[in-house]
Every structure is written in structure tokens, then in C-alpha cells.
Amino acid sequence: MEAKKILLVEDDPNFGAVLKDYLMINDFEVTLAKNGMEGFEKFKKDTFDLCILDVMMPYKDGYTLAREIREKNQEVPIIFLTAKTLKEDVLKGYKVGADDYLNKPFDSEVLLMKIKAIIQRKASEVKPDTTKFEFEIGKFHLNSKLRFLTYPGQEPIKLSPKECELLKMLALHENDLMPRELALTKIWRDDNYFTSRSMDVYIAKLRKFLKQDENVEILNIHGEGFRLVVKK
Amino acid sequence: MEAKKILLVEDDPNFGAVLKDYLMINDFEVTLAKNGMEGFEKFKKDTFDLCILDVMMPYKDGYTLAREIREKNQEVPIIFLTAKTLKEDVLKGYKVGADDYLNKPFDSEVLLMKIKAIIQRKASEVKPDTTKFEFEIGKFHLNSKLRFLTYPGQEPIKLSPKECELLKMLALHENDLMPRELALTKIWRDDNYFTSRSMDVYIAKLRKFLKQDENVEILNIHGEGFRLVVKK
DNA sequence: AAATATATTAACCAAAGATTAACATAAAAA
DNA sequence: TTTTTATGTTAATCTTTGGTTAATATATTT
Numbered sequence: 001m002e003a004k005k006i007l008l009v010e011d012d013p014n015f016g017a018v019l020k021d022y023l024m025i026n027d028f029e030v031t032l033a034k035n036g037m038e039g040f041e042k043f044k045k046d047t048f049d050l051c052i053l054d055v056m057m058p059y060k061d062g063y064t065l066a067r068e069i070r071e072k073n074q075e076v077p078i079i080f081l082t083a084k085t086l087k088e089d090v091l092k093g094y095k096v097g098a099d100d101y102l103n104k105p106f107d108s109e110v111l112l113m114k115i116k117a118i119i120q121r122k123a124s125e126v127k128p129d130t131t132k133f134e135f136e137i138g139k140f141h142l143n144s145k146l147r148f149l150t151y152p153g154q155e156p157i158k159l160s161p162k163e164c165e166l167l168k169m170l171a172l173h174e175n176d177l178m179p180r181e182l183a184l185t186k187i188w189r190d191d192n193y194f195t196s197r198s199m200d201v202y203i204a205k206l207r208k209f210l211k212q213d214e215n216v217e218i219l220n221i222h223g224e225g226f227r228l229v230v231k232k
Numbered sequence: 233m234e235a236k237k238i239l240l241v242e243d244d245p246n247f248g249a250v251l252k253d254y255l256m257i258n259d260f261e262v263t264l265a266k267n268g269m270e271g272f273e274k275f276k277k278d279t280f281d282l283c284i285l286d287v288m289m290p291y292k293d294g295y296t297l298a299r300e301i302r303e304k305n306q307e308v309p310i311i312f313l314t315a316k317t318l319k320e321d322v323l324k325g326y327k328v329g330a331d332d333y334l335n336k337p338f339d340s341e342v343l344l345m346k347i348k349a350i351i352q353r354k355a356s357e358v359k360p361d362t363t364k365f366e367f368e369i370g371k372f373h374l375n376s377k378l379r380f381l382t383y384p385g386q387e388p389i390k391l392s393p394k395e396c397e398l399l400k401m402l403a404l405h406e407n408d409l410m411p412r413e414l415a416l417t418k419i420w421r422d423d424n425y426f427t428s429r430s431m432d433v434y435i436a437k438l439r440k441f442l443k444q445d446e447n448v449e450i451l452n453i454h455g456e457g458f459r460l461v462v463k464k
Numbered sequence: 465a466a467a468t469a470t471a472t473t474a475a476c477c478a479a480a481g482a483t484t485a486a487c488a489t490a491a492a493a494a
Numbered sequence: 495t496t497t498t499t500a501t502g503t504t505a506a507t508c509t510t511t512g513g514t515t516a517a518t519a520t521a522t523t524t
Contacts, residue, residue, distance in 0.1 A: 160512050204472055392501055
């Protein structure tokens with residue numbers, strides 16, 4: 001499985017660094033911010049699987065940050081770290097939408113357990129087939145759950161996860177612009193030179209598959225992204 | 233909604249009674265047992281939506297009880313109560329399959345919050361019909377209760393428990409994805425490298441059985457799971 | 465024409481899966 | 495009880511698949 005991304009917002013530099021290291025050793029990708037302000041900036045620039053927020057921070061406390069994060073994203077799990085054990089604080093945290101609450105000092109293994117449990121839970125919540133996974137693309141039929149693409153009178157083509165996700169994302173924007181950045185942040189989970197090259201490779205692969213139907217093609221919009229055109 | 237049933241196993245009679253009352257006020261139906269032995273007896277006699285187990289109990293501790301409960305029922309959520317904050321204990325609890333962990337003294341409102349969250353979560357999980365035990369798989373007929381697989385004009389093949397459960401799980405998802413993780417957690421009760429290898433071995437065994445009918449095959453969906461394909 | 469962005473192919477590496485066999489253990493039979 | 499037999503796990507090995515990067519070519523914009 002791909003490494004999960006964690007946003008860690010902690011003003012104590014020592015503690016922050018240690019925790020970051022510990023999480024990284026355990027195969028998480030960690031972005032560390034040293035206050036609420038910075039945390040929010042970093043949150044906006046990337047896609048995280050989990051946020052761990054210290055409650056007591058200068059300028060912007062954990063609750064405020066959590067509320068801002070919730071405005072942008074209702075899904076992402078949030079864990080609070082706090083030195084306080086006061087009931088009101090714990091309840092306040094839950095009300096803001098926390099998924100869990102940890103008192104400092106806490107045991108790192110316990111944190112790890114909780115992180116895994118929470119990420120696991122979230123993953124299973126999304127499962128109910130609310131997400132569309134079947135698409136008609138010209139004469140093609142795409143099943144993105146079973147990851148294959150069929151063309152009349154032919155064996156289904158098996159797609160790799162990336163091929164499949166990319167084609168799905170294009171299909172979701174059929175005849176419209178699918179911004180490069182969108183695919184990169186959602187599928188590659190990182191928007192940089194290399195992932196961008198990698199994406200080009202996948203676009204080429206998809207074009208190969210799709211060229212059987214001359215009414216279907218993937219156009220590039222220079223500097224913007226791609227467009228799956230289906231003539232009808 | 234109908235009142236949810238909770239099995240509360242707590243050896244301290246005072247604390248037990250207070251907690252029971254509190255939960256009943258909050259519209260739960262509570263069965264109180266005062267030790268592990270009694271807890272297990274009551275568990276077998278009824279159907280509960282949640283079990284709350286004290287860890288420290290005479291005769292039979294909470295972990296042992298949890299393991300027994302899990303043997304009977306893989307679904308029911310379990311929350312541990314403990315006075316200990318020792319790391320090993322918390323970890324032990326999670327390993328036995330706990331859904332959550334609460335330290336005593338804890339805040340009852342927090343407990344309530346957790347109970348609701350857990351019951352809610354379980355409710356939203358979809359479960360395939362596990363009671364069915366006869367399946368038509370192409371020309372094969374599977375009886376998963378008597379554990380045999382028949383093919384026209386042939387002696388029935390006897391299946392081992394694991395072979396049988398795995399084939400059944402595949403059959404329940406016929407032509408659809410059966411996630412690897414699902415089989416591992418349900419059949420092997422553990423999702424790790426070794427159980428995963430073990431599962432591969434069983435897939436190979438099943439393929440051997442099934443290859444007599446060329447319209448039946450088990451396909452792998454890389455990184456996702458398997459798919460029992462039956463062409464018709 | 466220089467810089468930037470995209471296209472395509474191929475080489476490479478890592479992860480996942482398949483298969484066979486060895487080993488361990490528990491249930492059944494002698 | 496000891497011996498078989500059935501079942502399941504672990505190991506070893508091989509194959510396939512998936513994804514990134516590099517190399518090179520072609521477009522597009524400034």
C-alpha cells in the first residue's frame with residue numbers, strides 16, 4: 001500500500017521532530033508545521049490522510065485550525081494532542097470533529113495503533129459503492145473497480161491501478177478539462193516534475209488503448225491539463 | 233430505532249451498577265455480568281450490539297473473555313475498560329480485536345460518544361449474506377456446510393475448512409472483486425505477510441479444483457484481491 | 465531561437481503473486 | 495499409546511505486474 005500522508009502541527013520543535021521521525025520510521029509520510037498558521041498553509045497545498053494537531057499553540061490553537069481544516073475538508077481524520085485532561089477540552093475537541101484525543105505524554109505505540117485504526121476506519125467508510133465505477137467512453141466500457149476496459153468483440157484489457165485511476169478521472173471530466181494538477185495530487189499524491197513525467201507516460205499508454213475507437217482521443221491543453229474528447 | 237443491547241462485564245458492583253444505570257438512561261438495554269465466566273454465559277444466551285469489558289477481573293480477565301467472544305462472533309464491537317495505563321495492556325487489547333480502549337476513571341460522556349460512534353460504524357458496514365451455504369459455480373456445486381464440491385459425473389471433492397471458506401467467500405462475490413483483506417480478516421483472522429502467502433497457497437489449490445470447467449476461473453486483481461469469474 | 469511543456473519508448477527496480485515443497489500440528493485410526 | 499492422515503503454515507524460488515526514471519524526440523510559447 002502507498003504511504004499515508006500525515007500533517008503534524010506541533011509548536012515544540014523537539015517533540016515535533018521526534019514524533020515526525022517516529023512516524024516516518026513507521027512508513028508514514030510526514031509534513032511538519034510548527035504553528036497553526038503554517039499548518040493551514042501546508043494543509044491547503046497537499047492532500048493528507050490524517051492531521052495530528054497540538055492543541056496548545058501560539059497564534060492559532062489546534063481547535064481553530066481544526067475548524068478551518070474542516071471547512072475545507074469534512075473527511076480528513078483529526079487527532080488532537082493535548083497536555084490537558086479537562087473534560088471540557090476533550091468534548092470541545094470532539095465537537096470540532098476530532099476522531100481521537102491523546103493526552104501528552106502518551107505512548108508512541110498507542111498513537112500508532114490509533115492512527116492505523118482511524119485510517120483503516122476511514123478507508124472502510126468510503127467503501128459503500130457510492131462512487132461511480134462504470135463508464136461508457138465511446139464504444140469502450142470501463143469498470144474501474146475490476147480495473148478493466150472492454151471494447152466490443154474483444155478480450156477485456158486489464159488496467160493497472162494508475163492507468164485505471166487516470167482514465168477514470170478523465171472520464172469524470174469527459175469533453176472537459178481535467179487539470180494536470182488534479183490528477184497529480186489525487187492519483188500521484190504529489191505534484192512535481194517527476195510525477196508529471198510519469199503522468200505523461202500514462203497518458204501515452206491510455207492513448208494506445210483508446211485509439212481503436214477513432215471517436216475517442218485524449219487532447220492536451222498546453223500548460224493546463226488533458227481533455228478526453230468523445231465525438232458523438 | 234430499537235434499543236441497542238450492551239453486555240457490560242464489570243466486577244466492581246458499585247461501578248457496574250452506576251455505569252449500567254447511566255447507559256440505561258441513555259436508551260441502551262444493558263445486561264450486567266460480574267465476572268468473565270458469567271459474562272460469557274450471558275453472551276452465549278443473547279445477541280448484543282456491543283460488549284464493554286473490564287480488563288481486571290477475578291477468574292477470567294477481560295482479554296480472555298474477549299478472545300472467547302471473538303471465537304463465537306467476529307463482528308460484535310468490544311470496548312475495554314481498564315485502570316491500567318500500561319502500554320502492553322493497551323496493545324494487548326488492540327491485538328485481541330478491541331474497537332476501543334478507555335482508562336478508568338473516564339468521563340461517561342466520552343464513553344457515550346465512543347459507544348455511539350462504534351455502533352454507528354458497525355451499522356454502516358455492509359455484510360454479505362453469510363448464511364447461504366449452497367452455490368452453483370459454473371458446472372460445480374458447492375455445499376459449504378458439508379464441505380464438498382461436486383462436478384457432474386464425478387466423486388464429490390472433499391474440501392478442507394480453509395479451502396471451503398475461501399471458495400465460499402469467492403462465490404459470495406461471484407464475478408466481482410473479493411478483496412484480499414476481506415478474506416484474510418474473516419478467514420485467517422489476521423492480515424499479515426504470512427497469512428497472505430498462505431492464502432495464495434489456497435488460491436492455487438482452488439484453481440486446481442476448478443480448472444475442470446473452463447468457464448470458471450479465479451483471476452487476480454493486482455493489489456486488490458481476487459475475482460471468481462464464471463462465464464455464462 | 466531559447467525556454468518550457470509534452471510524447472514516446474525502453475530500461476530498470478520493486479512489489480505482488482504463483483507454485484512447489486518442507487515443516488508443524490492436530491485429529492483420526494490402528 | 496503410537497502411527498497415520500489431514501490440514502495449515504512457512505520457506506524458497508520463480509514469474510508477473512506496476513511504476514519510475516532516463517533518453518530522446520517533438521511541440522508550443524515567449
